[in-house]
Amino acid sequence: MPQVVGVQFQPVTKIYYFDPGDYTDLLPGEWVIVDTARGREMVQVVHPAKEVDPEELGGELKPVLRRATLRDHEQRAYWSSLEDKAMQVVKRKAVEHGLKMKVVRCRYAFNGRRLVVEYTAEKRVDFRALVKDLAQHFATRIEMRQIGVRDQAKLVGGYGKCGRALCCASFLREFHSVSIKMAKNQNLPLNPADISGSCGRLLCSLAYENAMYAEARKHLPKLGQLVETPEGVGHVRQINILMEQVTVEFPTGSRLQWPASSLHPIGRPEERYGGYWDDPPAN
Numbered sequence: 562m563p564q565v566v567g568v569q570f571q572p573v574t575k576i577y578y579f580d581p582g583d584y585t586d587l588l589p590g591e592w593v594i595v596d597t598a599r600g601r602e603m604v605q606v607v608h609p610a611k612e613v614d615p616e617e618l619g620g621e622l623k624p625v626l627r628r629a630t631l632r633d634h635e636q637r638a639y640w641s642s643l644e645d646k647a648m649q650v651v652k653r654k655a656v657e658h659g660l661k662m663k664v665v666r667c668r669y670a671f672n673g674r675r676l677v678v679e680y681t682a683e684k685r686v687d688f689r690a691l692v693k694d695l696a697q698h699f700a701t702r703i704e705m706r707q708i709g710v711r712d713q714a715k716l717v718g719g720y721g722k723c724g725r726a727l728c729c730a731s732f733l734r735e736f737h738s739v740s741i742k743m744a745k746n747q748n749l750p751l752n753p754a755d756i757s758g759s760c761g762r763l764l765c766s767l768a769y770e771n772a773m774y775a776e777a778r779k780h781l782p783k784l785g786q787l788v789e790t791p792e793g794v795g796h797v798r799q800i801n802i803l804m805e806q807v808t809v810e811f812p813t814g815s816r817l818q819w820p821a822s823s824l825h826p827i828g829r830p831e832e833r834y835g836g837y838w839d840d841p842p843a844n
Contacts, residue, residue: 563615566625567608568595573715575735580622581610592629599704603629603637603671633671640669651678651695658691665713675702681713711736714760721758721766728765736765743767746774748802777802780821787827790819794827 565578566587579595581587591606648667655662662682669676676699680686688705695703708716715729729736744756744767758764782788786797790809798816799808805821 562612563618563622564610564612565618565622566606566610568593568604569607569734570602570604573730573732573734576607577604578622580624582624584625584628585610587625587628592634594626594629594633596623596626600670600674601626601672603633636673637671640671640673644669647676647699650698654691654694654698655680658688658694660686660688660691662686662688663713665708666716669701673701675704677704677706679706679708679712679716681708681710710760711762714758719759722764723766727759733765737768739763739765739767743771743774746771746778748800774802777805781805782807782821782824782826788824789827790817790824792817 564581564585566581566584567576567578569576584593587593587606588609589606592603593606595602595604644667647669648664651667652664655664660682661684662680664678664680666679667676668679676695678695686707692703692705711729714727715733718730719727721727725731739762741751741756741763744751744763747767747770749756749767756764756767781800781802782797784797784800787794788797788807788809793811795809795811795817797807798810801807801818806818807821807824808816808818809824810816
């Protein structure tokens with residue numbers, strides 16, 4: 562069976578798989594040189610070599626060429642030390658060309674043969690003249706890469722509402738879809754300031770427990786639903802999902818809290834369709 566080794570191009574980013582070739586003894590943390598569509602790159606091993614089913618491979622894998630040498634590390638350190646200065650130059654020239662873009666990061670390839678400029682922009686940017694100018698200034702290949710605001714937050718870093726480092730910058734390798742429905746499932750306030758992260762988008766953490774909340778809601782009545790309690794009939798006004806407690810308002814205006822298991826929907830059989838409040842499937 563073929564073997565693959567998982568590597569990352571930058572810390573806490575997507576894991577890519579390569580053919581280890583003769584380097585099946587690679588360990589996490591080691592640095593290797595790999596062949597990519599954009600040329601050779603110096604990457605860090607995340608997952609050691611493992612066998613996989615040939616059907617899992619989407620196509621032919623690029624190879625691991627060799628372990629990184631001391632000279633490779635020295636080259637990488639040298640070019641990395643020039644990235645801040647390069648960023649200042651790119652920012653200045655973007656202003657000179659009148660481009661409405663925000664330069665987030667400049668990153669050299671480990672051997673200095675390519676400078677990647679990552680930027681954000683609200684609209685499409687015609688940077689052809691800028692690239693020509695930068696290529697003459699730096700005497701290397703220039704690659705412009707537009708990123709989103711979530712990617713920007715990942716690169717810049719910072720702290721979230723919880724007081725801890727941003728999830729995207731500390732452990733979240735890939736962004737997942739997050740929707741306002743997830744906030745509703747968890748009974749969170751729909752105030753954008755409360756459910757948005759530093760990037761201005763919905764909090765990534767909304768997705769962490771959404772499946773559990775969605776499952777728990779199946780065992781609970783809905784807001785406004787008419788239910789029968791040990792004290793009479795009333796409408797559901799509040800739901801505590803984690804505690805499985807329901808606050809019911811009676812015609813007198815009084816409110817009492819009850820365990821969801823002690824309530825029954827009006828106009829339905831005593832049993833709650835296998836413990837679920839949703840309507841049973843049609844025959």
